[in-house]
Amino acid sequence: MKRLAIYHLETLLWIARLGTFRAAAERLNTTQPAISARVKEIEEQLGVDLFRREGRNMVLTARGRALVADFEPLWAGFERALFKASDFGGATGIVRIGTGEIAAASCLPAFVAAVEQDLPGVTLEIELDLTARMLQQLLAGTSDMVFLAGPVASPGVRTTPLGSVALVWAASKATAQAGGFKQALPVWSIPEHSPIHGIMRESLAQHGITPPVIRTCNNVRALVEIIRLGSGAALLPETMVRGELASGELMQVLPSPKRQLRFEAAIRSAERDPLILELFRRVGGLRID
Template sequence: MKIRNLDTFYWVSTLGSFRAAAIHLNISQPAISARIHMLEQDLGAWVFLRDVRNAELTPEGRKLLPYAERSMALEQQIIDAFSSTTRIVQTIRLGAAETIVTSWLPEFLAYVGKTMPGIAFELSVDTTNNLRNALLLREVDLAFLMGPVAESSIANNPICGYEMVLSTTPDIASQHTHWSAPDIAANRILTFSQETRPTKEIRSRLVAVSDVPLDMTTSTSVGALIELACSGYGICALPRAIIQQALSSGKLVELNTDLQLQDLSFTASYVQSAVTSEMVRKITESLTTFLEPRLRDGIYFTGASQSAIERI
């Protein structure tokens, strides 16, 4: 029996379909089917049910799965033991919210490349809701998102928080010396996509003080929102750290208001029982070391190891 076929069985059962396993292993779906067929011939038993939409295990498949998990774990231990000399490159499927991507993620990936050789990343950028679903479906190994993810199988490590502010162009800001919540609600609001927590919070708070329907422009592209705000299209509700350059240049100014938005808290979340979990845990540990000297205005630690949150 070939170990490769056992590994393929593990990924089909973990990801839930032959197609998902083919994408993950970067081979064709017929090749996946051929490997499973060879494995079943070696075992003399079917490991997946036929004529069902998803890859469902037979009783023999459920019996085999713990052995496949141990085999994958052993492979990972061997790679870890020879990490200083092996030429094997491990790919970690990383999902990240755009707030993280536009602040410190590029530097962190470069840092990992220098300090933890042998790791490559397959990066996907998405909303927290989609990243959470991808994590639960085992489509990503690690996610930097607005957590925690409330599932017993998921480990959540607090990493950092972002201060949310309301800002706009100097011309618009000069319309009021002090902006009340109704004043803000009367203007166009630019912020994250509809299904995100901060947008739901902003909407609920402004709807309560507005007599007219809210005019909200939402987007998954933080860069587009900043450009719109700088052009005078409306008031943006975004993390201070993300708009710091526009604030420093004077293109945007922070509103003088008593309306305080809830900060964004991010976690590094991953599946605890996955074969990549030990490698992912090491990556999250290195993240704390990386972030400490690099945090800037508007970003702060939320890690449980700190005695207090210190704003930079």
Template sequence: MINRIALYHIETLLWIARLGTFNAAAERLNTTQPSISARVRELENHLGFSLFRREGRRMLLTVKGREFAAQCEALWAQLETVLLATEAFSTATGIVKIGCGEIVAVESLPAFLSEIKRLMPNVTLEVEIDLTIHLRHKLEAGAIDFAFLVGPIDSPALEAAPIGTVEMKWLMGRELASRLSRSVDGGEVPDLPVWCLSRPSHLYQVMAESLRQSNLKRPVINTCNHVRTLIDVVASSGGMAILPELLVRDRIARGEFVPVPEMVADPIAFFAVVRKGENEPIVLEMLKRARDLRLG
């Protein structure tokens, strides 16, 4: 029986167990859903028992399947560790899916990816830029392997390493600030258009809390899902917004942005995150390298 079970059978089993569907496992392993189904049938025929049961769209492990998968998970991790110890990361192969928010993507991601490619030139990196809330769900579900996320990270399913905080500032464009200085007496901030990242973002929550503590009366809140565009809108005097200081530091120095009087915002903490109990040596090495990052 042993010599009729190939490594790809075990790898297929583990990815279905992690991702929950044959289609997701097929995408992850760069094959087709019929191929995944065939591998499962072959493995079940060799073992003599069913590994999965269907519940809606998801495939759940049976009682025996759960026990077998747990044993295989430990053996698979040991095998990968042994192979990497023999070959080193320079010859490692595979596909690693990385999620990242736009702030870290602009500030630190290029250098991080360059370092990873230098260390693991044969590993394929697939990078997805998205909001933390979406990336977090994908990481928990196993659809991505590693992510840079806004904290706090309070999920028992995730392990996080802090990489620094980003100061946030309420800013408006120079031209808008000049107009206000000529028309407003005493420094009171009138009802200006407010811009922010889209509602599911952590930055939207920071903005809402800051507005709650201010004396502004129900301002019109406009949203944009792209930080760079948001910065350009504010620079063109489209209103005011909470912006990451490290992304606009040079433009503040040039006078393109002016602080909004009496408006403050809390800094945002960022973390490198993997799933709790992650045992892929390549992913763990990425987490180790990410611990050395310092935003700003």
């Protein structure tokens, strides 16, 4: 039998999943030369070429693809057996999570606290971003799980619902008392690739309103402050302006759209990592608010 260590085959799997030696090195917390050395050792032990160079990229050969296809379910089963033996308490690794601001401010903190308590060997790396980019990163393998506005329609993604958030047309107290949309009111919004932007345009059309200008900001918290201190209006998640509405700093200037903002957690449909699958199972019990 060829003498290959577990880390050799784990390296091969991550190169196949992420597409480059560099990405695999980052994932496995090592260097690109170390990854190259491991690949060379595997090829020498097996006596076959697993990669070939195409331009600047290294791609799997037919033998390499076959090896990955045969080994991946075995590796997942091996990890799953070890994790189940310790009720996942002995799980280790880095899990990269993408999230939007709304999820980050609501259901995500409780999830992180539970992971820290139950899975102390697991390190979460959390990055805030917009829905479209998070979906791209998930499909590219640079994120393991994402919390995003849905619904997500992609054959490469598996989702679980997190609930819905109502949206509120809000403006500052001074703007609302001056008549709100009875005047030519500028509108602020999250950029076009956000689901909120689409709901915003639908709502304006339903009310027969054509704003003089639509300005954008890709940060919801900054958007709230822009509206609170400025003369425009914005369609904002109710959960993120609840305090300002209660204090009177912001006021509602149009009826809320019937369509709410849905949220989902998502992983790749082909995901086999037992740790990611376990975290995704736990996420199913979360509800956004």
